[in-house]
Amino acid sequence: MAVATLCFPTYGLQPPDNIVSKKELPIKGINLVRTEQGNTYFISKDGRYIFQGRLYDVWNGEEIDSAKELERFSDRVDLDHLGVRKEKLFSLNLGSGEKEVHVFVDPRCHHCRELVKHIRDSGELRESYVFRVVISPISSKQSRNRARKLRQVAQRNATRALDAFVDNTDPDIELKDKSYPELEYNILLAKALSIESVPFLVSPDGRIRTGRPEDLAAFLRPEKGDQKE
Numbered sequence: 001m002a003v004a005t006l007c008f009p010t011y012g013l014q015p016p017d018n019i020v021s022k023k024e025l026p027i028k029g030i031n032l033v034r035t036e037q038g039n040t041y042f043i044s045k046d047g048r049y050i051f052q053g054r055l056y057d058v059w060n061g062e063e064i065d066s067a068k069e070l071e072r073f074s075d076r077v078d079l080d081h082l083g084v085r086k087e088k089l090f091s092l093n094l095g096s097g098e099k100e101v102h103v104f105v106d107p108r109c110h111h112c113r114e115l116v117k118h119i120r121d122s123g124e125l126r127e128s129y130v131f132r133v134v135i136s137p138i139s140s141k142q143s144r145n146r147a148r149k150l151r152q153v154a155q156r157n158a159t160r161a162l163d164a165f166v167d168n169t170d171p172d173i174e175l176k177d178k179s180y181p182e183l184e185y186n187i188l189l190a191k192a193l194s195i196e197s198v199p200f201l202v203s204p205d206g207r208i209r210t211g212r213p214e215d216l217a218a219f220l221r222p223e224k225g226d227q228k229e
Contacts, residue, residue, distance in 0.1 A: 076206035090182035092133040092162040095126035099204035107146040
């Protein structure tokens with residue numbers, strides 16, 4: 001891959017030569033560069049800043065020392081390694097399969113409702129997976145209020161709460177003046193995962209996807225290199 005010539009002030013740093021790979025980090029404006037000598041550099045897009053060191057992916061518990069590894073892990077997260085306490089989540093669950101899928105949704109998101117409706121109506125998907133529909137009110141105060149209502153309904157009847165979410169009906173209940181720790185946990189997790197738009201999916205093998213996939217079943221199938229015999 002062609003790399004633009006880098007210019008550095010005379011502070012003892014020289015541009016790396018014999019570059020064998022280059023990959024933009026999932027950090028805006030930073031590239032990982034690997035040389036034939038085995039050195040790894042992190043360089044700003046304009047070549048102004050360069051630094052060396054070890055790169056760790058906290059989401060997956062991996063040290064990244066090659067462009068190939070960066071590419072493999074950049075679009076996935078290991079929720080268990082990240083320390084997610086699933087019993088603390090407020091999620092509405094669909095399906096009976098062994099493989100677990102997390103679907104982060106906002107109560108006021110039309111595309112989220114359509115996605116969950118598709119899952120609810122698909123016996124094949126529900127037989128193959130268990131979907132954790134994580135209610136994450138990240139858009140507005142109104143969204144948080146509706147999430148609180150859904151939480152109160154779910155405490156009595158989870159199926160009714162899921163139907164209210166999908167059908168976009170407003171539960172006719174009065175909000176109790178109390179804290180909702182599960183919703184706060186969902187919001188904190190959404191921030192930790194840098195979720196800015198929904199739906200946001202985490203597949204059974206940890207791959208992440210923002211937006212509704214055109215073919216959900218195809219997205220959920222593991223990549224060839226990840227399949228276990």
